[in-house]
Amino acid sequence: MGWRQTADGRTVVEHDWSTDARSGRAIQEVLAQHVDTTCRLPDSIRRIAGVDIGFEDDGATTRAAIVVMDPADLSVQDSVLVREPTRMPYVPGLLSFREIPAALVALDRLSTLPDLLMVDGHGIAHPRRLGVATHLGLACGLPTIGVAKKRLTGQYDAVPDTRLAWTPLTHRSETIGAVLRSRVRVKPIFISPGHRIDLGTAIDWTTRTLTRYRLPETTRAADRLASDRDRRRAAAARN
Structure with a gap:
C-alpha cells in the first residue's frame, strides 16, 4: 500500500484490491487514520456527481455508474457506465473492496473530473469508519459524501416528520453522520x-440536490443509469 500524487495534484492511495478478509480489515485500519473530515471543497463547485455501484451475473460483474451534473440546475453534463470483473467475494464490512475498482475505471472515463462525489453508500458511518464513499475518496483524492438508504451502524433518535429535519447518527460516542428526512412520511436517508x-457540508449538499424524491438527484440519476430504467420504461411504453 502506498500514496501517489496525480498530475492534477490529488493525493490517492494505491493498494491491492483482490485481498482476503484479514488483509482487507488491516488496510481499513490504516486508511481510517488518513480520512479527512474537514471541508476541502474548492471555492467554486462547477460539477457534482452521483455514483452508484452494483453487481450483475450473480456478483461476477461489478457495475459502476457516474452522472455529472451542474449544481446550479442539476442538468446532466456527463455520464459513464462501466462493467468490470468483480475482484473480491462479498465479506461483510469490506464491500468497498468489491465496488471501488469499477468506480475508478468509470472516473477515468469521464471527460472532466467532478469537484464533489455523492456516493450511494456510507462514508464514515461504518464500523471501521471506512465505507465505500470514504474509501473511494481516498482512492481518487476527491471530496466524497455517503448517501445511504439504510443504517449500517450507529444509533439515532426518531427523526421528526418534517422535510429536511435530521438527527445525529452516533457510534461509540462519536457523531458519524445524520439521519435526514428528505420527504414527509418517507423513510429517512443516512x-x-x-x-x-465535514458533516455540515455533506448535509448542505445533500439538501441542495434534493427535489421531490427521497434520494438526491445525483445518486438517483446514477441509479437510473445503472439500472437502465429510462430505456426500459420507454420500451414498455412503446409496447
Missing part, C-alpha cells in the same frame, strides 16, 4: 462524510 468534507 448522510455521512466520506473524505475531504
Whole structure:
C-alpha cells in the first residue's frame, strides 16, 4: 500500500484490491487514520456527481455508474457506465473492496473530473469508519459524501416528520453522520462524510440536490443509469 500524487495534484492511495478478509480489515485500519473530515471543497463547485455501484451475473460483474451534473440546475453534463470483473467475494464490512475498482475505471472515463462525489453508500458511518464513499475518496483524492438508504451502524433518535429535519447518527460516542428526512412520511436517508468534507457540508449538499424524491438527484440519476430504467420504461411504453 502506498500514496501517489496525480498530475492534477490529488493525493490517492494505491493498494491491492483482490485481498482476503484479514488483509482487507488491516488496510481499513490504516486508511481510517488518513480520512479527512474537514471541508476541502474548492471555492467554486462547477460539477457534482452521483455514483452508484452494483453487481450483475450473480456478483461476477461489478457495475459502476457516474452522472455529472451542474449544481446550479442539476442538468446532466456527463455520464459513464462501466462493467468490470468483480475482484473480491462479498465479506461483510469490506464491500468497498468489491465496488471501488469499477468506480475508478468509470472516473477515468469521464471527460472532466467532478469537484464533489455523492456516493450511494456510507462514508464514515461504518464500523471501521471506512465505507465505500470514504474509501473511494481516498482512492481518487476527491471530496466524497455517503448517501445511504439504510443504517449500517450507529444509533439515532426518531427523526421528526418534517422535510429536511435530521438527527445525529452516533457510534461509540462519536457523531458519524445524520439521519435526514428528505420527504414527509418517507423513510429517512443516512448522510455521512466520506473524505475531504465535514458533516455540515455533506448535509448542505445533500439538501441542495434534493427535489421531490427521497434520494438526491445525483445518486438517483446514477441509479437510473445503472439500472437502465429510462430505456426500459420507454420500451414498455412503446409496447
